[in-house]
Amino acid sequence: MRKAAAMETGTKYKSKIDRAFYIKVLVTLLLGIGLLVFYFIFRNVIVGILGTWMFVALLLIFLPEYRSTYYIIRDNGLLVKNGLFDKVTILYRQMMEVAEEQGEARHGSSKVALSKDRLYIRYRVKKKEYWMAISPENKEQFLEEIQEKRIAMPNRKLMNKT
Structure with missing residues (x-):
């Protein structure tokens, strides 16, 4: 039998999100795509690593903040x-x-x-x-x-x- 997860009781308020947050996400996404495209064309390892880290930042920083700030x-x-x-x-x-x-x-x-x-x-x-x-x-x-x-x-x- 599984234990039920403790429910968060009370009134929940989501965080208001400004355009600035979306701009940061978009810039990070476009920069990551640009760096990875550059990597695939010129095979520069450092640029490939930077592009990969841009996507890691998106997945580990911005997405959880967007979904889980309340x-x-x-x-x-x-x-x-x-x-x-x-x-x-x-x-x-x-x-x-x-x-x-x-x-x-x-x-x-x-x-x-x-x-x-x-x-x-x-x-x-x-x-x-x-x-x-x-x-x-x-x-x-x-x-x-x-x-x-x-x-x-x-x-x-x-x-x-x-």
């Missing part, structure tokens, strides 16, 4: 999935701010956004502050739902004081 608002936090292996959960109690403009990051920032129309999440992990840029398709609905979940989540510090 955000799931769960009961306890926000799951951010980017590509094949990058998966981060930000708990609501770690979130300090969700804004449309980025402030200054003290320890680093990451971009899981495929669009320039972004939201920025400032969160704290072990006394270090980070920024994460995301780009959900329906930004207004995403903001409403995340604010509702953050308000509904009790603050641990307040609970320990009583």
